Amino acid sequence: MRAATPLAALNPVKRGAALRFTNRIPLHLTIAVILIAWATPTVGLLVSSFRPASEVATNGWWTAFTPPLTFTIENYAQVVTRRGLGASMMNSLLITVPATILTVGVAAYAAYAFAWMKFHGRDWLFLGIIALLVVPLQITLVPVLRMLNGLGLTGTFVGIWLVHLGYGLPFAIFLLRSFFAGLPREMLDAAAIDGASPFMTFFRIILPTSVPALASLAIFEFVFNWNDLLSALVFLGGSRDVAPMTVAVSNLVASRGEGWQLLTAAAFLSMIVPLVVFFAMQRQFTRGIVAGSVKG
């Protein structure tokens, strides 16, 4: 431990820094207040999910840290086994992973053509994609529901994959096209002169050089699809066999009578995967969001 140095004894540069720090106390305080306000809801959820029912019902989560400490994993055991959240976690993965792969793949093909091929109606078609970026999916619910009913695809994973794919494409194409269009023309010309087919160019040049953009899009789509409630409610029906986490948790909420200790555990369980993705790949996630919204 170092002894505190009197301000006057510091060299001018260090003294300046120290003075700046005191001048900046209001700034640090403001940030601290915002951080506390932003973290409190999540911390309260996390703490409550590890407390026994009797405690959660009778006193606040902040009292959990005063002895006697009574933490338990019973709530998690209960929502995973008896409330079927374990199965829902699997469903969420089975819905989200394929939907994300399909969206990124189909969008990459289209984005390549929009960026580097000339064809009749290309610009109009792309304007159409831009227009569809903001379409609320409510406008499509009834007809798509009927179409999937007719095909026997409601309540199936294939049906919801197609729905996520259809709804996700405009944004995905928009994002990838702006990245592909920014690749150096010389690189693609050189490939063409060497006799590479578009197929080869796409897999050997475009995809490898676009890994950051593809990763951003994949993460964005993954989190977005994982967190979706409306399409799952509409197109998967009430069936518990195929219900993803969001539907399972909202059913738990709607059934009332469930104590907060179970709701908080279920909610936290539903957040784990997106949070892991978020912390592991925060840079790509942020980049995807920035690239996607700095439009127009």
Place this chain on the structure above:
Amino acid sequence: MVLPVLLVLYLAVAEGVVALLPKTRQAAVRPWVWVGPAVVLVLLFLVVPGLNTLYLSFMNADSTRFVAGANYAHAVTDPDFLMAIRNSLVWLVALPVLAVALGLAMAVLTDRVPYGAVARSMLFLPVAISAVAGGVIWGFMYDYRPPGAAQTGTLNALVTSFGADPQSWLVSSFTNNGALIVATVWMTAGFCMVILGAALRGIPDELLEAARVDGANEMHIFARITLPLVAPTITVVATTMVIVALKVFDIVYVMTNGNFGTEVVATIMFKELFSARDYGQASAIAVMLMAMIVPIMAWNLRSFRREEAIR
């Protein structure tokens, strides 16, 4: 594992077929091999259903009879729908204003401290959380126990510690819409912060340094230099928030299910669809929601074309 293989297989087969065509035809056909799947899916899931919904909005509940504007007439005289419109308008103003203002404050403040990156990732974290989980989180924050009982909701514990009575935030019509909007601000401000932060870092340091050398104080610099330069980004972010506000569904569905006067356009439509099974009415509501978004769509298109013209 099967899906990536299928995706590649499609392209290989389609390109193989294109290669069989005479050279002169290849250039015209090939692009459609690449955009084809996307165009078909977008037509099938967005364009055709959208137009179909417009048509259905003029039909009766099970789409067997033409009823002209009856669904629209019914909607605009239905007290529930009018309440939903009123609430959606409140969302439309309050969410963008609060989320953008807070997001901008977060971006500006965290940019000035050495631990800014850590602070930003804490503030951004709720963006990755689903509105369903967010609904549970905030339902718990707003939890209400009668006066005298130990408050387990954070907000009421805070309120009662100042000597006030606990509030039933989600039931009282004074506070419930605000409570839902606050929960949504918590989930979206980090998104605004990240985008505005990127714009802030795009401002050249020399510009700010020059102003400081000229003796401008920080407030002046913010108002006269920073704000005008990030104004276009603020517009983009605010527009995104307007769309979020218009489409808001999950958080209301989970926290109040539209009860106690918190109905919004999307929840009303969901009820017409699944409780009343009135496809005509649900479609008319969806069309009106779409109509509110059309101006934003037009603005998007215009600015995109302007930008392409520059490129």
